[in-house]
Amino acid sequence: MWSIALLNLTRKLADFTFNTTYxxxxxxxxxxxxxxxxxxxxxxxxxxxxxxxxxxxxxSKRLKGNTESTIIGTPNKVPSNLAAxxxxxxxxxxxxxxxxxxxxxxxxxxxxAPLALAEAIRASGQELITALALSHEIGIRVARGLIPGKxxxxxxxxKGITIGLPTHGYGSAIFGGVAGxxxxxGFNPDKLCHALGIAGYMCPIPVVMxxxxxxxSSMSKYLSAGWISMTExxxxxxxxxxxxxxxxxxxxxxxxxKSFASEDWLPEEVIVHLGKNWFLPSSISYKAYPCCGAMHxxxxxxxxxxxxxxxxxxxxxxxxxxxxxxxxxxxxQNRRIGTHIEAQFxxxxxxxxxxxxxxxxxxxxxxxxxxNPKILKFMDKINFETYSDYQNxxxxxxxxxxxxxxxxxxxxxxxxGTIFMDQPGLNDHQLADKFLRNVLEVLTKDQAEKAIHTIxxxxxxxxxxxxxxxxxxxx
Numbered sequence: 001m002w003s004i005a006l007l008n009l010t011r012k013l014a015d016f017t018f019n020t021t022y023x024x025x026x027x028x029x030x031x032x033x034x035x036x037x038x039x040x041x042x043x044x045x046x047x048x049x050x051x052x053x054x055x056x057x058x059x060s061k062r063l064k065g066n067t068e069s070t071i072i073g074t075p076n077k078v079p080s081n082l083a084a085x086x087x088x089x090x091x092x093x094x095x096x097x098x099x100x101x102x103x104x105x106x107x108x109x110x111x112x113a114p115l116a117l118a119e120a121i122r123a124s125g126q127e128l129i130t131a132l133a134l135s136h137e138i139g140i141r142v143a144r145g146l147i148p149g150k151x152x153x154x155x156x157x158x159k160g161i162t163i164g165l166p167t168h169g170y171g172s173a174i175f176g177g178v179a180g181x182x183x184x185x186g187f188n189p190d191k192l193c194h195a196l197g198i199a200g201y202m203c204p205i206p207v208v209m210x211x212x213x214x215x216x217s218s219m220s221k222y223l224s225a226g227w228i229s230m231t232e233x234x235x236x237x238x239x240x241x242x243x244x245x246x247x248x249x250x251x252x253x254x255x256x257x258k259s260f261a262s263e264d265w266l267p268e269e270v271i272v273h274l275g276k277n278w279f280l281p282s283s284i285s286y287k288a289y290p291c292c293g294a295m296h297x298x299x300x301x302x303x304x305x306x307x308x309x310x311x312x313x314x315x316x317x318x319x320x321x322x323x324x325x326x327x328x329x330x331x332x333q334n335r336r337i338g339t340h341i342e343a344q345f346x347x348x349x350x351x352x353x354x355x356x357x358x359x360x361x362x363x364x365x366x367x368x369x370x371x372n373p374k375i376l377k378f379m380d381k382i383n384f385e386t387y388s389d390y391q392n393x394x395x396x397x398x399x400x401x402x403x404x405x406x407x408x409x410x411x412x413x414x415x416x417g418t419i420f421m422d423q424p425g426l427n428d429h430q431l432a433d434k435f436l437r438n439v440l441e442v443l444t445k446d447q448a449e450k451a452i453h454t455i456x457x458x459x460x461x462x463x464x465x466x467x468x469x470x471x472x473x474x475x
Contacts, residue, residue: 047093088229108225109173125461139176169206197245
């Protein structure tokens with residue numbers, strides 16, 4: 001059983017949220033929050049072109065109410081809960097946003113609610129940075145304390161192994177989003193505890209493995225980031241009106257962890273060095289490709305082969321890939337691409353798109369791309385298998401390409417491997433380039449460049465609605 005020091009965890013997180021000021025946040029965390037905001041907004045605007053994005057936008061427009069918060073990349077302002085829904089869905093629509101460890105896709109689940117409320121009350125840039133730092137940090141910390149149950153592992157009979165995912169459910173991120181939203185509204189610890197309790201009881205069940213095991217896939221993916229974000233806004237608004245919640249939602253034998261079907265709960269992991277060490281800077285990685293992160297290091301290898309040897313799809317006869325063990329799961333094995341969601345996870349499709357030098361970005365998931373007969377036929381040339389050893393599966397992808405050498409026409413095997421820890425992340429310039437690729441079909445170049453500058457100097461902005469104005473279109 002847990003020590004007395006680990007009781008009242010819900011209150012400890014509420015106190016931490018209430019007491020933390022902008023001045024308490026390390027400079028590296030501030031920097032990463034601005035980078036996350038830039039990256040996520042770019043992904044959201046690019047996500048407007050997807051079916052998931054279009055439906056989410058239409059849903060939010062249909063429900064009437066106060067025009068207080070912006071749906072990014074559109075002319076529309078809607079109630080804050082609906083803006084949180086639409087933007088949460090858009091952040092995650094392309095699966096192109098940053099990842100954190102161990103919580104994976106946390107930004108879409110913890111960013112949209114604080115952003116919508118910050119615009120609604122005209123919060124400052126420093127207030128938004130503080131709220132987003134808290135939402136990410138608390139989301140990551142709660143995820144660290146949850147141990148996935150064995151029932152969420154899938155057995156792969158042909159290899160005699162079982163596979164689990166980094167998290168069994170993204171619903172736990174709801175506590176981070178609520179903390180960030182409550183920080184924007186200036187909640188005291190008691191009111192925030194009620195909001196956390198309300199949100200915990202509204203949290204969806206963990207469905208990550210169900211998603212990974214199901215083909216055809218659904219637009220809700222591993223969990224609707226829009227639903228979680230909208231719920232976060234509703235939880236804080238209900239608490240603000242006096243609606244009460246379970247103020248000990250994270251505590252005790254029957255706390256959230258058990259209802260969330262976790263095998264165990266490590267509360268000490270949630271509060272270790274709370275306020276002294278911030279997990280965000282060391283846990284974050286930015287995506288260079290709009291697809292599942294399990295393929296990124298193998299894609300690095302593949303692009304190196306293509307570019308160093310000037311190869312094109314027409315030169316290639318066969319591709320063999322040794323890749324992350326997630327590729328043993330049905331979603332990654334799938335070769336029947338019916339939606340942009342399936343395009344994000346199919347190993348064969350992603351490498352076919354890369355072989356055809358389709359511009360990296362939203363075009364990878366455009367219906368004209370995933371229905372292109374040449375790209376679909378080329379998938380037959382792509383073969384992949386996985387390591388059975390987890391560490392090798394993560395660290396050491398190997399790609400082999402059998403191709404005709406340019407000029408001589410001689411058949412040759414090109415091989416490339418990498419250890420991902422040696423690979424640099426995206427720097428500010430590369431993130432800005434990614435942002436521009438994502439948004440220039442929607443925003444003007446002047447808007448986009450001003451948005452980049454405003455985000456990188458966000459702490460100087462007195463009213464974040466200035467930023468959101470730059471992200472709206474005229475029609």
